[in-house]
Amino acid sequence: METRIDTLTETPAQTQGESPAAKFVRARVGSLTVVPAAAETVRRNPMRALRLPEQDDPVPGSTRMLGLSAWAALLVFVGMVVAIRVFVAIVFEPGPSWLVPTVMSVGIAGTVCGGLAFATVHHRWLPWELLGVASLLLGGNLLLVITQL
Incomplete structure (x- = not known):
């Protein structure tokens, strides 16, 4: 396990018998794993236009x-x-x-x-x-x- 002090994240070492989902795990923040979205699952959501403004939206x-x-x-x-x-x-x-x-x-x-x-x-x-x-x-x-x- 490699731990980075500046971001408090750790990257798990790759093992031979990992499940397919586990190989996508890039980092851990505390006890939460950070998994990037697969390219094929990221699609444009047409309903995203119909939403209330969020914190980071400009006024x-x-x-x-x-x-x-x-x-x-x-x-x-x-x-x-x-x-x-x-x-x-x-x-x-x-x-x-x-x-x-x-x-x-x-x-x-x-x-x-x-x-x-x-x-x-x-x-x-x-x-x-x-x-x-x-x-x-x-x-x-x-x-x-x-x-x-």
Whole structure:
């Protein structure tokens, strides 16, 4: 066993009868072994874009956050108009039976897109694209409410 004083790690000596996993062990930190990731198991995770910011992520710019917040606030205000109109329709005249579930489903999808825009704030274009999708969904909802109620 070779121990390095500067990093407090030790490298195990290679033995003849080792298991295949043991030959990848490069060092030990205390009682924990450090095993490098195999090249074939390291793949790009597409869901990595949809995450909350971490400690080492840079702080997003103020203008970027202001722009995202302003666009999201505009979506909220227009969405409230649609929601109030649908609520009034539910109470007084429901209209077609498919309208309320459709408007609610599309509204939920738009809300998820708006939330994901803030979760992906560190990407260059993805938050803006997600807010664009949310705007299209809200526009579709507004069109449905105007034409059907």
